[in-house]
Amino acid sequence: MRKTMLNLKVMLCVIIVCFSIQTKAQLSGVYNVPATYASIGAAITALNGNSVTGPVTIAVAAGYTETAVVGGYTLNAIVGASSTNSVVFQKTGAGVNPIIYAYSGGTATPISAIQDGVWRFNGADFVTINGIDITDNNTANPSTMEFGYGFFRASATDGCQNNSIRNSTITLNIVNNVAGSGPAADGSRGIEVVDATMAAHITALTITSASGANSNNKFYSNTIQNCNYGLSLIGFADVSPYSFADYGNDIGGNSLATGNTIVNFGGGGTTSAAAGVRTLAQYNINLSYNLINNNTGTGVNHATTIR
Secondary structure (H helix, E strand, C coil): CHHHHHHHHHHHHHHHHHHHHHCCCEEEEEEEECCCCCCHHHHHHHHHHCEEEEEEEEEEECCCEEECCCCCEEEECCECCCCCCCEEEEEECCCCCCEEECCCCCCCCCCCCCCCEEEEEECCECEEEECCEEECCCCCCCCCCCEEEEEECCECCECCECCEEECCEEECCCCCCCCCCCCCCCCCEEEEEECCECCECCCCCCCCCHHHCCECCEEECCEEECCCEEEEEECCCCCCCCCCCEECCEECCCCCCCCCEEECCCCCCCCCCEEEEEEECEECCEECCCEEECCCCCCCCCCCCEC
């Protein structure tokens, strides 16, 4: 009798495990915020916990706003994402872009191992952000964000590839201009692509596979303003034949229609350099058709080096 009961318990456990595996959601199609998911954060959580079996669109209503959770959002590599099963977060309907506001009270600086940012991509591939703005309303350090959108390697063999940010306005704060450390650039960065993990932002990785590169990412038609660096792309300093380096990242596309507007950068202090775009160890990079102006008349002249 005891053996029979034991067998029944084992069978029940197997059934429960199999049921749990089978009922894990497989996402495909259009999902709305704030309808299907109450927030962009909830949609990110769903993508992190499930797989995709077809193209996925997270349609965010025009005019929608939310404040990121403390520490910001993290989108991991999505199971099933590919060139055909891409994941798109985009504005839907007429009106102004949705906005994600930075959380209040950041505690990090550009020399911290874990830095403050609004949205991290952790080895994610084939993700597009289209018309989702980021705004940091923090006004003093260390509360201000170090980055708006940040692309990190999950490991030495898992980088961010084939992603896109377009038609978005990213507004940070130039008062964050402390010099960075390692692959972390100085001060605030609107968009950052970095040779580091999220947990070790100031420690460069030694990449051991082409899959570990941050490659073929596109940044088109964005307005990036009030940052110390508009965009910062710091890659792995590979040696010949450079097989594991970052390749094919594209800032601005091939026409004025896809170029970015990078304005009012720098001017926050005297402790670091500033630039519209900073790159290092990037191969076959395109940087074209962008409007770059450190002071349009509403900005602040930078007191030290502008690169």
